[in-house]
Amino acid sequence: MKDHRQHCLNCNHIVEGKYCSNCGQSNKTGKITWMHLIKDIQFNFLHLNKGVFYTVVMLFAKPNKVISDYIIGKRVNYINPLQYLLLTASFYMLLVHYFNVLPVFSNTEPEAGIDFGKVYAWYYDHYSFSLLFTIPFFSITSYLIYKNKGYSFLEHIVIYLYIGGSKVILLMIMYPLFVKWNLDSLLNSMQLVLFIYNVWVLFLLFRSRSIWLDLLRAVACVLSSFLTPILIMIAIIALLGHL
Ligand SMILES: [Zn+2]
Structure with a gap:
């Protein structure tokens, strides 16, 4: 029966x-709704200590488990993904503005009228804000590339809220190293670490039969996600320069 x-x-x-x-x-x-993501935050502030540490550790140990658990409805052990990003972003702002650990981009030459040193400085100063701005682009790209996996656009937003929060944590770990050695080359290493983390999460989350095809798909997904907001930002900067 x-x-x-x-x-x-x-x-x-x-x-x-x-x-x-x-x-x-x-x-x-x-099923996750926009209302759920927003409403859940107020509830969670009262119980914040509960899932934070576990979620952070799990996002670096088994990120695919956190994300798929959350999406299928096993949520009580994890912090709400939107809250996770807001929390890490707040720590980031605190770290950058009060402890002044932001990397200095001294050796950059203006190219084609754009001073990339200033663009980078603004980008890292407002990293958490920039991240929120790029999440829809990353999510729409992964939604299209992994359409056959059956996740909704909002579920891809959840994936990138978790990835985004962890990227902020990775940057906070790497900034002191950057300041200590003041290496401009470390800038690329930081981006590489964030890139590898992103690819690794997508790879684990969307496993199929072939390791190499999965890897290629994840790399292609992250690369094309980067291009969309960069193209739009360059267009906006160029446009502002002409005004
Ligand atoms: Zn239960």
């Missing part, structure tokens, strides 16, 4: 009230 009782999406325990008596997840947990 089929069991018609409602089961908790997080732990599969039978739920009767508003919350699961076994793990505490809300009984109303379902």
Whole structure:
């Protein structure tokens, strides 16, 4: 006989009230909506200490598990992805503005009328803001490239909110090294680390039969995601320069 009782999406325990008596997840947990991402934040601020550390560790150990768990509804152990990015972004702002650890781009020459040193400086100064701005571009690119995997656009936003928060953490770890040795070449290494992390997450999340094809697809996805916002930003800067 089929069991018609409602089961908790997080732990599969039978739920009767508003919350699961076994793990505490809300009984109303379902497919992710914009409202869910935004509304969940206020709720989470009260219980912030709970999933933060676990989510951060897991995002560097098994990022595909965090993301797929969250998307299928096993959410009680993790911090809401939007909140994760806002939290890491706040720490980043604090670090950059109060401890002044921002890299200095001294050796850059203006090219074709654009001073890339200034563009980079602005970019890293406002990295968390720039990141929020680029997330829709990254998400639409991965949504199109991995369309056959069946994730919605919003679910790709969730993927990139988690990736974005972890990129901010990686930068915060790398900035002190940058300041210590003051190496301009480290700028490229930092971008490379962020790039590899992004590829690694997509690779793990969208595994199929061939390792090499999966890897190629993940690299292609991240590269094309980078191009879209860069092209748009260059166009805006060029346009502003003409005004
Ligand atoms: Zn449960």
